[in-house]
Amino acid sequence: MGPRPARTAGGRLVSPSRAALLETLQAQPEPTSLPALVAATGLHANTVREHLDGLRRSGLVARTPAPPSGRGRPGWLYAATPRSQEDPRPEYAGLAAALAAVIARTSPEPSEEARRAGADWGRRLAHDAGAAEGGDAGARRQVTGIFEDMGFAPEPDADDRELRLTRCPLLEAAHQQPDVVCAVHLGIAQGALETYGAPADGVELLPFVEPGACLLRLGTAS
Incomplete structure:
Protein backbone atom coordinates (compact mmCIF):
# COMPACT_ATOMS: atom_id res chain seq x y z
CA MET A 1 0.00 0.00 0.00
CA GLU A 86 25.29 13.48 -11.16
CA ASP A 87 24.80 10.46 -8.94
CA PRO A 88 22.08 11.62 -6.53
CA ARG A 89 23.06 9.55 -3.46
CA PRO A 90 20.22 10.89 -1.30
CA GLU A 91 21.93 10.50 2.09
CA TYR A 92 19.63 13.21 3.42
CA ALA A 93 16.82 10.63 3.50
CA GLY A 94 18.69 8.75 6.24
CA LEU A 95 19.17 12.00 8.12
CA ALA A 96 15.45 12.76 7.82
CA ALA A 97 14.61 9.33 9.24
CA ALA A 98 17.00 9.91 12.15
CA LEU A 99 15.52 13.35 12.90
CA ALA A 100 11.98 11.95 12.72
CA ALA A 101 12.94 9.27 15.23
CA VAL A 102 14.38 11.90 17.60
CA ILE A 103 11.20 14.00 17.41
CA ALA A 104 9.03 10.94 18.02
CA ARG A 105 11.15 9.97 21.02
CA THR A 106 11.63 13.34 22.70
CA SER A 107 8.65 15.56 21.87
CA PRO A 108 5.48 15.44 23.98
CA GLU A 109 3.52 16.25 20.81
CA PRO A 110 5.55 14.81 17.92
CA SER A 111 2.81 15.01 15.28
CA GLU A 112 1.88 18.61 16.12
CA GLU A 113 5.50 19.71 16.30
CA ALA A 114 6.17 18.09 12.94
CA ARG A 115 3.06 19.70 11.42
CA ARG A 116 4.14 23.16 12.61
CA ALA A 117 7.59 22.63 11.11
CA GLY A 118 6.00 21.53 7.85
CA ALA A 119 3.74 24.60 7.83
CA ASP A 120 6.79 26.86 8.13
CA TRP A 121 8.38 24.98 5.24
CA GLY A 122 5.18 25.24 3.18
CA ARG A 123 5.08 29.00 3.65
CA ARG A 124 8.63 29.31 2.32
CA LEU A 125 7.86 27.05 -0.64
CA ALA A 126 4.72 29.05 -1.47
CA HIS A 127 6.65 32.30 -1.28
CA ASP A 128 9.33 30.92 -3.63
CA ALA A 129 6.71 29.54 -6.05
CA GLY A 130 5.10 32.95 -6.48
CA ALA A 131 1.57 34.28 -6.15
CA ALA A 132 -1.44 32.11 -6.91
CA GLU A 133 -4.11 33.43 -9.28
CA GLY A 134 -7.76 32.42 -9.31
CA GLY A 135 -8.80 32.50 -5.67
CA ASP A 136 -9.02 29.28 -3.65
CA ALA A 137 -8.98 27.12 -6.79
CA GLY A 138 -5.79 28.81 -7.96
CA ALA A 139 -4.23 28.28 -4.54
CA ARG A 140 -4.99 24.57 -4.71
CA ARG A 141 -3.45 24.35 -8.20
CA GLN A 142 -0.35 26.09 -6.91
CA VAL A 143 -0.08 23.66 -3.98
CA THR A 144 -0.44 20.78 -6.45
CA GLY A 145 2.51 22.26 -8.34
CA ILE A 146 4.56 22.51 -5.15
CA PHE A 147 4.02 18.82 -4.42
CA GLU A 148 4.87 18.03 -8.05
CA ASP A 149 8.16 19.90 -7.73
CA MET A 150 8.94 18.05 -4.50
CA GLY A 151 8.65 14.66 -6.22
CA PHE A 152 5.26 13.41 -4.98
CA ALA A 153 3.88 12.94 -8.54
CA PRO A 154 0.40 14.10 -7.49
CA GLU A 155 -2.66 13.04 -9.48
CA PRO A 156 -5.32 15.68 -8.74
CA ASP A 157 -9.05 15.42 -9.24
CA ALA A 158 -10.86 17.91 -11.46
CA ASP A 159 -10.66 20.84 -9.02
CA ASP A 160 -7.48 19.93 -7.11
CA ARG A 161 -9.39 19.16 -3.92
CA GLU A 162 -7.99 15.63 -3.62
CA LEU A 163 -4.49 14.62 -4.72
CA ARG A 164 -3.26 11.06 -5.08
CA LEU A 165 0.39 11.26 -4.03
CA THR A 166 1.84 8.39 -6.06
CA ARG A 167 5.48 8.85 -4.99
CA CYS A 168 7.15 9.84 -1.74
CA PRO A 169 10.55 11.51 -1.39
CA LEU A 170 10.94 10.08 2.14
CA LEU A 171 9.19 6.74 1.78
CA GLU A 172 11.30 4.71 4.23
CA ALA A 173 11.16 7.43 6.88
CA ALA A 174 7.40 7.70 6.37
CA HIS A 175 7.04 3.95 6.92
CA GLN A 176 9.12 4.11 10.08
CA GLN A 177 7.67 7.32 11.58
CA PRO A 178 4.41 8.12 9.78
CA ASP A 179 3.11 10.29 12.64
CA VAL A 180 6.07 12.62 12.17
CA VAL A 181 6.96 12.51 8.47
CA CYS A 182 3.39 12.55 7.19
CA ALA A 183 2.56 15.37 9.61
CA VAL A 184 5.34 17.42 8.01
CA HIS A 185 3.82 16.84 4.58
CA LEU A 186 0.38 17.81 5.91
CA GLY A 187 1.86 20.99 7.35
CA ILE A 188 3.45 21.87 4.01
CA ALA A 189 0.02 21.88 2.36
CA GLN A 190 -1.52 23.89 5.17
CA GLY A 191 1.26 26.46 5.29
CA ALA A 192 1.20 26.93 1.52
CA LEU A 193 -2.58 27.39 1.42
CA GLU A 194 -2.41 29.90 4.27
CA THR A 195 0.24 31.87 2.39
CA TYR A 196 -2.08 32.08 -0.61
CA GLY A 197 -4.98 33.22 1.58
CA ALA A 198 -6.95 29.99 1.10
CA PRO A 199 -8.65 28.06 3.93
CA ALA A 200 -6.54 25.27 5.41
CA ASP A 201 -8.95 23.97 8.08
CA GLY A 202 -10.23 21.05 6.01
CA VAL A 203 -6.83 19.81 4.86
CA GLU A 204 -6.03 16.19 5.72
CA LEU A 205 -3.46 13.61 4.68
CA LEU A 206 -4.38 9.93 4.62
CA PRO A 207 -1.14 7.92 4.45
CA PHE A 208 -0.94 4.57 2.62
CA VAL A 209 -4.71 4.30 2.21
CA GLU A 210 -4.70 2.67 -1.22
CA PRO A 211 -2.31 0.70 -3.41
CA GLY A 212 0.23 3.08 -4.88
CA ALA A 213 -0.82 6.30 -3.20
CA CYS A 214 -1.49 8.43 -0.18
CA LEU A 215 -4.41 10.90 -0.35
CA LEU A 216 -4.04 14.60 0.35
CA ARG A 217 -7.35 16.46 0.65
CA LEU A 218 -7.10 20.22 0.25
CA GLY A 219 -10.58 21.01 1.53
CA THR A 220 -14.16 19.96 0.92
CA ALA A 221 -16.48 21.38 -1.66
CA SER A 222 -18.45 24.39 -0.45
Whole structure:
Protein backbone atom coordinates (compact mmCIF):
# COMPACT_ATOMS: atom_id res chain seq x y z
CA MET A 1 0.00 0.00 0.00
CA GLY A 2 1.03 3.59 -0.49
CA PRO A 3 3.26 5.48 -2.90
CA ARG A 4 6.57 4.49 -4.49
CA PRO A 5 9.88 6.21 -3.79
CA ALA A 6 10.38 9.51 -5.59
CA ARG A 7 12.78 9.70 -8.53
CA THR A 8 15.90 11.81 -8.27
CA ALA A 9 18.16 13.51 -10.80
CA GLY A 10 21.26 15.44 -9.94
CA GLY A 11 20.39 15.06 -6.27
CA ARG A 12 16.96 16.69 -6.79
CA LEU A 13 13.56 15.06 -6.48
CA VAL A 14 11.57 14.94 -9.73
CA SER A 15 8.22 13.49 -10.75
CA PRO A 16 8.06 10.53 -13.18
CA SER A 17 6.86 12.65 -16.11
CA ARG A 18 9.50 15.29 -15.43
CA ALA A 19 12.17 12.60 -15.13
CA ALA A 20 11.09 11.12 -18.48
CA LEU A 21 11.39 14.53 -20.14
CA LEU A 22 14.83 15.01 -18.61
CA GLU A 23 15.93 11.61 -19.91
CA THR A 24 14.78 12.64 -23.38
CA LEU A 25 16.90 15.78 -23.18
CA GLN A 26 19.90 13.86 -21.86
CA ALA A 27 19.78 11.64 -24.94
CA GLN A 28 19.95 14.57 -27.38
CA PRO A 29 23.34 15.43 -28.91
CA GLU A 30 22.42 19.12 -29.12
CA PRO A 31 20.00 21.62 -27.56
CA THR A 32 16.39 20.90 -28.51
CA SER A 33 13.39 23.10 -29.21
CA LEU A 34 10.02 22.98 -27.45
CA PRO A 35 8.16 21.75 -30.57
CA ALA A 36 10.65 18.90 -30.97
CA LEU A 37 10.20 17.89 -27.33
CA VAL A 38 6.42 18.00 -27.72
CA ALA A 39 6.69 15.69 -30.73
CA ALA A 40 9.06 13.33 -28.89
CA THR A 41 7.01 13.06 -25.68
CA GLY A 42 3.45 13.31 -26.95
CA LEU A 43 2.66 15.79 -24.16
CA HIS A 44 0.83 19.08 -24.59
CA ALA A 45 3.10 22.06 -25.22
CA ASN A 46 1.97 23.77 -22.01
CA THR A 47 2.78 20.64 -20.00
CA VAL A 48 6.25 20.36 -21.54
CA ARG A 49 6.87 24.05 -20.92
CA GLU A 50 5.80 23.68 -17.27
CA HIS A 51 8.12 20.70 -16.76
CA LEU A 52 11.00 22.53 -18.42
CA ASP A 53 10.48 25.51 -16.13
CA GLY A 54 10.56 23.22 -13.10
CA LEU A 55 13.72 21.48 -14.30
CA ARG A 56 15.36 24.85 -14.92
CA ARG A 57 14.50 25.98 -11.37
CA SER A 58 16.21 22.83 -10.11
CA GLY A 59 19.32 23.51 -12.20
CA LEU A 60 18.84 20.36 -14.27
CA VAL A 61 18.06 22.03 -17.60
CA ALA A 62 19.46 25.17 -19.26
CA ARG A 63 17.96 27.16 -22.10
CA THR A 64 19.54 29.34 -24.78
CA PRO A 65 17.98 31.49 -27.53
CA ALA A 66 17.47 29.71 -30.82
CA PRO A 67 19.06 31.28 -33.91
CA PRO A 68 16.76 33.85 -35.57
CA SER A 69 14.60 32.41 -38.32
CA GLY A 70 12.37 34.82 -40.19
CA ARG A 71 10.07 37.24 -38.44
CA GLY A 72 9.01 37.07 -34.85
CA ARG A 73 10.79 36.50 -31.59
CA PRO A 74 13.30 33.61 -31.60
CA GLY A 75 12.34 30.57 -29.59
CA TRP A 76 14.37 28.72 -26.98
CA LEU A 77 16.56 25.64 -27.10
CA TYR A 78 16.82 23.35 -24.08
CA ALA A 79 19.61 21.05 -22.92
CA ALA A 80 20.27 18.92 -19.85
CA THR A 81 22.98 20.36 -17.60
CA PRO A 82 25.99 18.38 -16.35
CA ARG A 83 24.39 18.49 -12.91
CA SER A 84 21.51 16.34 -14.15
CA GLN A 85 23.95 13.46 -14.71
CA GLU A 86 25.29 13.48 -11.16
CA ASP A 87 24.80 10.46 -8.94
CA PRO A 88 22.08 11.62 -6.53
CA ARG A 89 23.06 9.55 -3.46
CA PRO A 90 20.22 10.89 -1.30
CA GLU A 91 21.93 10.50 2.09
CA TYR A 92 19.63 13.21 3.42
CA ALA A 93 16.82 10.63 3.50
CA GLY A 94 18.69 8.75 6.24
CA LEU A 95 19.17 12.00 8.12
CA ALA A 96 15.45 12.76 7.82
CA ALA A 97 14.61 9.33 9.24
CA ALA A 98 17.00 9.91 12.15
CA LEU A 99 15.52 13.35 12.90
CA ALA A 100 11.98 11.95 12.72
CA ALA A 101 12.94 9.27 15.23
CA VAL A 102 14.38 11.90 17.60
CA ILE A 103 11.20 14.00 17.41
CA ALA A 104 9.03 10.94 18.02
CA ARG A 105 11.15 9.97 21.02
CA THR A 106 11.63 13.34 22.70
CA SER A 107 8.65 15.56 21.87
CA PRO A 108 5.48 15.44 23.98
CA GLU A 109 3.52 16.25 20.81
CA PRO A 110 5.55 14.81 17.92
CA SER A 111 2.81 15.01 15.28
CA GLU A 112 1.88 18.61 16.12
CA GLU A 113 5.50 19.71 16.30
CA ALA A 114 6.17 18.09 12.94
CA ARG A 115 3.06 19.70 11.42
CA ARG A 116 4.14 23.16 12.61
CA ALA A 117 7.59 22.63 11.11
CA GLY A 118 6.00 21.53 7.85
CA ALA A 119 3.74 24.60 7.83
CA ASP A 120 6.79 26.86 8.13
CA TRP A 121 8.38 24.98 5.24
CA GLY A 122 5.18 25.24 3.18
CA ARG A 123 5.08 29.00 3.65
CA ARG A 124 8.63 29.31 2.32
CA LEU A 125 7.86 27.05 -0.64
CA ALA A 126 4.72 29.05 -1.47
CA HIS A 127 6.65 32.30 -1.28
CA ASP A 128 9.33 30.92 -3.63
CA ALA A 129 6.71 29.54 -6.05
CA GLY A 130 5.10 32.95 -6.48
CA ALA A 131 1.57 34.28 -6.15
CA ALA A 132 -1.44 32.11 -6.91
CA GLU A 133 -4.11 33.43 -9.28
CA GLY A 134 -7.76 32.42 -9.31
CA GLY A 135 -8.80 32.50 -5.67
CA ASP A 136 -9.02 29.28 -3.65
CA ALA A 137 -8.98 27.12 -6.79
CA GLY A 138 -5.79 28.81 -7.96
CA ALA A 139 -4.23 28.28 -4.54
CA ARG A 140 -4.99 24.57 -4.71
CA ARG A 141 -3.45 24.35 -8.20
CA GLN A 142 -0.35 26.09 -6.91
CA VAL A 143 -0.08 23.66 -3.98
CA THR A 144 -0.44 20.78 -6.45
CA GLY A 145 2.51 22.26 -8.34
CA ILE A 146 4.56 22.51 -5.15
CA PHE A 147 4.02 18.82 -4.42
CA GLU A 148 4.87 18.03 -8.05
CA ASP A 149 8.16 19.90 -7.73
CA MET A 150 8.94 18.05 -4.50
CA GLY A 151 8.65 14.66 -6.22
CA PHE A 152 5.26 13.41 -4.98
CA ALA A 153 3.88 12.94 -8.54
CA PRO A 154 0.40 14.10 -7.49
CA GLU A 155 -2.66 13.04 -9.48
CA PRO A 156 -5.32 15.68 -8.74
CA ASP A 157 -9.05 15.42 -9.24
CA ALA A 158 -10.86 17.91 -11.46
CA ASP A 159 -10.66 20.84 -9.02
CA ASP A 160 -7.48 19.93 -7.11
CA ARG A 161 -9.39 19.16 -3.92
CA GLU A 162 -7.99 15.63 -3.62
CA LEU A 163 -4.49 14.62 -4.72
CA ARG A 164 -3.26 11.06 -5.08
CA LEU A 165 0.39 11.26 -4.03
CA THR A 166 1.84 8.39 -6.06
CA ARG A 167 5.48 8.85 -4.99
CA CYS A 168 7.15 9.84 -1.74
CA PRO A 169 10.55 11.51 -1.39
CA LEU A 170 10.94 10.08 2.14
CA LEU A 171 9.19 6.74 1.78
CA GLU A 172 11.30 4.71 4.23
CA ALA A 173 11.16 7.43 6.88
CA ALA A 174 7.40 7.70 6.37
CA HIS A 175 7.04 3.95 6.92
CA GLN A 176 9.12 4.11 10.08
CA GLN A 177 7.67 7.32 11.58
CA PRO A 178 4.41 8.12 9.78
CA ASP A 179 3.11 10.29 12.64
CA VAL A 180 6.07 12.62 12.17
CA VAL A 181 6.96 12.51 8.47
CA CYS A 182 3.39 12.55 7.19
CA ALA A 183 2.56 15.37 9.61
CA VAL A 184 5.34 17.42 8.01
CA HIS A 185 3.82 16.84 4.58
CA LEU A 186 0.38 17.81 5.91
CA GLY A 187 1.86 20.99 7.35
CA ILE A 188 3.45 21.87 4.01
CA ALA A 189 0.02 21.88 2.36
CA GLN A 190 -1.52 23.89 5.17
CA GLY A 191 1.26 26.46 5.29
CA ALA A 192 1.20 26.93 1.52
CA LEU A 193 -2.58 27.39 1.42
CA GLU A 194 -2.41 29.90 4.27
CA THR A 195 0.24 31.87 2.39
CA TYR A 196 -2.08 32.08 -0.61
CA GLY A 197 -4.98 33.22 1.58
CA ALA A 198 -6.95 29.99 1.10
CA PRO A 199 -8.65 28.06 3.93
CA ALA A 200 -6.54 25.27 5.41
CA ASP A 201 -8.95 23.97 8.08
CA GLY A 202 -10.23 21.05 6.01
CA VAL A 203 -6.83 19.81 4.86
CA GLU A 204 -6.03 16.19 5.72
CA LEU A 205 -3.46 13.61 4.68
CA LEU A 206 -4.38 9.93 4.62
CA PRO A 207 -1.14 7.92 4.45
CA PHE A 208 -0.94 4.57 2.62
CA VAL A 209 -4.71 4.30 2.21
CA GLU A 210 -4.70 2.67 -1.22
CA PRO A 211 -2.31 0.70 -3.41
CA GLY A 212 0.23 3.08 -4.88
CA ALA A 213 -0.82 6.30 -3.20
CA CYS A 214 -1.49 8.43 -0.18
CA LEU A 215 -4.41 10.90 -0.35
CA LEU A 216 -4.04 14.60 0.35
CA ARG A 217 -7.35 16.46 0.65
CA LEU A 218 -7.10 20.22 0.25
CA GLY A 219 -10.58 21.01 1.53
CA THR A 220 -14.16 19.96 0.92
CA ALA A 221 -16.48 21.38 -1.66
CA SER A 222 -18.45 24.39 -0.45
